[in-house]
Amino acid sequence: MTGRAPVLSVRGLSVRFLMPGGRRVAAVTDAHFDVAPGECLALIGESGCGKSVLASALLGLLPGNARTAGRALLGDLDLLAADERTLARTVRGRLIGLVPQSPAAHLTPVRTVRSQLEETVAELTGVRGGRKVLREAAEAAAERAAFPADHLDHHPHELSGGLAQRAATALALVGDAPLLLADEPTTGLDRDLVDRTVDELRRHVDNAEGKGARGDAGSRALLMITHDLAAAARIADRIAVMYAGRIVELADADAFFGAPGPRHPYSRGLLDALPDRAFTPVPGLPPELGALPGGCAFAARCDRATDACADLPPLRHAVACHHPHAALTEAADRA
Numbered sequence: 001m002t003g004r005a006p007v008l009s010v011r012g013l014s015v016r017f018l019m020p021g022g023r024r025v026a027a028v029t030d031a032h033f034d035v036a037p038g039e040c041l042a043l044i045g046e047s048g049c050g051k052s053v054l055a056s057a058l059l060g061l062l063p064g065n066a067r068t069a070g071r072a073l074l075g076d077l078d079l080l081a082a083d084e085r086t087l088a089r090t091v092r093g094r095l096i097g098l099v100p101q102s103p104a105a106h107l108t109p110v111r112t113v114r115s116q117l118e119e120t121v122a123e124l125t126g127v128r129g130g131r132k133v134l135r136e137a138a139e140a141a142a143e144r145a146a147f148p149a150d151h152l153d154h155h156p157h158e159l160s161g162g163l164a165q166r167a168a169t170a171l172a173l174v175g176d177a178p179l180l181l182a183d184e185p186t187t188g189l190d191r192d193l194v195d196r197t198v199d200e201l202r203r204h205v206d207n208a209e210g211k212g213a214r215g216d217a218g219s220r221a222l223l224m225i226t227h228d229l230a231a232a233a234r235i236a237d238r239i240a241v242m243y244a245g246r247i248v249e250l251a252d253a254d255a256f257f258g259a260p261g262p263r264h265p266y267s268r269g270l271l272d273a274l275p276d277r278a279f280t281p282v283p284g285l286p287p288e289l290g291a292l293p294g295g296c297a298f299a300a301r302c303d304r305a306t307d308a309c310a311d312l313p314p315l316r317h318a319v320a321c322h323h324p325h326a327a328l329t330e331a332a333d334r335a
């Protein structure tokens with residue numbers, strides 16, 4: 001990794017939901033990671049482990065019963081401490097482009113995709129020169145996300161899930177934001193489009209389209225939340241594995257998907273569950289985030305667990321486990 005300052009620096013980020021009756025849901029606990037300029041970090045983990053909550057925390061989009069702790073620095077700005085005005089005016093869309101997990105819910109129902117794209121282009125890029133120029137810029141934005149031109153005049157409810165996904169991706173790319181946050185950007189897409197979509201997200205980071213007008217080649221970063229390990233393997237530089245609200249492993253993507261492989265038993269389990277690998281699901285279910293055990297949250301499902309796992313394993317050499325699989329120390333240190 002380069003010595004340049006990270007685009008995003010997350011330090012000790014925790015999110016608790018306060019529930020009726022005093023119960024607390026520990027959705028995210030003590031997340032700690034950086035995303036460097038030019039880098040794609042993929043955040044993976046089972047449904048309900050806290051990935052989207054982490055994304056919402058960065059964007060200031062958590063509901064009123066959420067409490068956050070820690071810091072999330074985007075440049076000098078602590079996203080967790082920023083007020084709503086700053087988040088609305090300078091963060092969402094401009095500093096962070098969001099590909100939301102439920103695109104249909106983020107598109108304005110009463111307006112066509114074309115009008116939403118044109119408005120976003122006008123607002124975020126300052127494109128001037130009248131209708132025609134704006135129209136062309138909006139069409140180019142649609143094209144980047146493989147959104148078909150003949151559907152631009154449709155309203156969101158007339159779109160399939162896959163097309164709504166592509167419309168949302170097009171909107172997220174418009175602002176050329178320093179950080180692109182993509183939450184399940186490939187939901188509802190078939191394999192070809194998955195590849196095309198993630199490649200476009202990757203290009204945003206690589207700046208391969210000659211968009212270096214700001215002289216900032218390679219200065220952008222991508223945080224991609226995904227269930228799709230093939231998509232992660234295709235474009236990610238590093239992998240963060242989340243389990244029960246905690247990041248349990250951070251790894252170089254090549255080492256993770258290739259040799260020596262993941263170090264945390266849960267990460268191994270995720271890979272073994274893939275159809276083109278062992279096709280064996282991780283046994284059991286993740287714990288309730290409202291009632292987490294005191295020690296390692298994965299111990300109940302782990303074939304390597306011992307008495308030591310009753311204590312919480314710290315994240316050491318980028319893995320939080322008492323019995324990690326061996327790896328080249330060098331690879332672990334780099335991660």
Ligand SMILES: Nc1ncnc2c1ncn2[C@@H]1O[C@H](COP(=O)(O)OP(=O)(O)OP(=O)(O)O)[C@@H](O)[C@H]1O
Nearest residue numbers: 017025027046047048049050051052053054063289
């Ligand atoms: N407003 C809320 N109040 C209470 N609990 C919540 C709230 N929003 C989310 N949660 C809980 O936080 C946990 C993490 O949810 P999150 O949506 O981040 O999961 P995820 O990893 O993104 O899952 P998926 O892959 O299904 O999108 C879940 O257990 C969820 O029930």
Ligand code: NI
Nearest residue numbers: 051052053101
């Ligand atoms: Ni989610």
